[in-house]
Amino acid sequence: MIEIKFISLQKIKYGKYKARLFNEKKNLVLEINKEFRLNELGIVGQEIIKAEKKIKEEEEPRLL
Known part of the structure; x- marks a missing residue:
């Protein structure tokens, strides 16, 4: 996390x-390289969730 x-x-x-x-x-x-307005701060939250998923996938060993 x-x-x-x-x-x-x-x-x-x-x-x-x-x-x-x-x-x-x-x-x-x-x-977060996306441009957004202050009233669109939900974009930041969405990007955090995406990054958490990506890091979690990298940390867990893949099962073949």
């Missing part, structure tokens, strides 16, 4: 943002 302590929003264009998620040690955990 991804542990996120800090979220950094970077303004790209007028009213558009990009998010970076950091862990407790301020190491970059995930960077």
Whole structure:
């Protein structure tokens, strides 16, 4: 499971943002390169869920 302590929003264009998620040690955990408006912060949550699934799949050994 991804542990996120800090979220950094970077303004790209007028009213558009990009998010970076950091862990407790301020190491970059995930960077969301999609542009979104502040009222669309649900996109950040969706990207976190996708990243958690991807990391979980990489950590678990595959059964053949």
